Amino acid sequence: MNWAARREGDSGLADARKPDQTKSAVSRFRRKIRAALRITFLAIVAAGTLSACVKPDRAKNLVRNGDLSCGSDGLPLHWSPDRSASSSILRWNPPGAEPGELEIENLVPAAARWDQLLILRPGWYRVALDVRTYQVSQRPVRHRIATIEPVLAGIALLQSSGRSATLAQVSGTSPWTHLEFYLREHQWGGTLEISCELGPAVGHAWFRNIEVLSIAAPTADEPVIDLEPLGPARMPPLLSPPTGNLLGVGCGLLLLLLLGWGTSRVMATRVE
Numbered sequence: 001m002n003w004a005a006r007r008e009g010d011s012g013l014a015d016a017r018k019p020d021q022t023k024s025a026v027s028r029f030r031r032k033i034r035a036a037l038r039i040t041f042l043a044i045v046a047a048g049t050l051s052a053c054v055k056p057d058r059a060k061n062l063v064r065n066g067d068l069s070c071g072s073d074g075l076p077l078h079w080s081p082d083r084s085a086s087s088s089i090l091r092w093n094p095p096g097a098e099p100g101e102l103e104i105e106n107l108v109p110a111a112a113r114w115d116q117l118l119i120l121r122p123g124w125y126r127v128a129l130d131v132r133t134y135q136v137s138q139r140p141v142r143h144r145i146a147t148i149e150p151v152l153a154g155i156a157l158l159q160s161s162g163r164s165a166t167l168a169q170v171s172g173t174s175p176w177t178h179l180e181f182y183l184r185e186h187q188w189g190g191t192l193e194i195s196c197e198l199g200p201a202v203g204h205a206w207f208r209n210i211e212v213l214s215i216a217a218p219t220a221d222e223p224v225i226d227l228e229p230l231g232p233a234r235m236p237p238l239l240s241p242p243t244g245n246l247l248g249v250g251c252g253l254l255l256l257l258l259l260g261w262g263t264s265r266v267m268a269t270r271v272e
Contacts, residue, residue, distance in 0.1 A: 060214075062118055065079065066210045068101060069095050071092055081114055082113050082115060083112035084111045085110035085112075087108045088104065088111075088199075091104075104197075104198040105205075106202050106203060109201060110199050111201075115195040118191065118194055120192055120212075121188065122185050124182060124183070124214070124217050126182055126211075127180070128181075129178075129207055129211070130179070131153050132170075133171060133173060133204065134205075135172070152169075153170045153197070153198045154170060155179060157192060159192055159193075181225055182223065183226075184224065184226045
């Protein structure tokens with residue numbers, strides 16, 4: 001009788017524990033499902049973020065503080081003054097009733113500029129700004145032995161490889177004039193210096209609304225500056241870098257691995 005009673009007691013105790021074990025297993029299963037779903041969601045968000053980083057935002061001005069709205073202590077943020085003579089005066093005029101301006105005044109024949117370093121990925125870009133001048137001299141300036149034709153008020157580009165190009169179309173006294181051209185960059189990793197410059201010349205110049213925008217391609221009638229030393233005629237067609245494809249494949253593999261891991265954990269829980 002005692003053995004039979006013990007067996008019945010053990011059987012009843014086991015039956016009483018079964019609901020608790022079932023609830024615990026269901027709870028663990030739900031936690032695994034939630035964890036797998038969270039990991040999958042994070043993987044999808046990471047893949048989307050990396051894909052967005054690869055594609056350039058064509059509406060974004062790549063010139064930092066291109067509207068010249070930020071600065072302190074008389075200097076605009078992200079812009080550096082440079083001059084060949086102490087007689088050159090460089091000013092930043094913060095925005096008020098008019099947009100912000102960079103100002104250069106040369107009291108004697110000299111060269112001065114405001115510049116900023118950019119890093120551009122290969123592709124096409126539109127470079128534009130507004131410039132105004134007052135009594136900018138057009139006479140040549142003697143420098144050492146050679147006679148240098150004046151580079152008047154305009155915008156200049158200097159590549160880290162040493163290749164440079166200048167768009168200078170404004171001289172004398174001129175109201176606000178919009179300068180615009182298109183730039184093609186071929187290389188990765190190089191820096192490009194964009195400069196608002198005056199000279200070598202005497203006079204006064206103001207610059208504002210400076211921008212560099214990524215574009216698909218210019219039209220046939222637009223002025224184009226190609227900084228590739230080989231020249232556009234000797235260059236192969238511009239190819240998209242493989243970075244985007246590699247990131248996409250990597251993110252896809254990561255997502256599959258995470259999904260496989262989550263599925264295996266769920267199946268293991270079921271088996272338990």
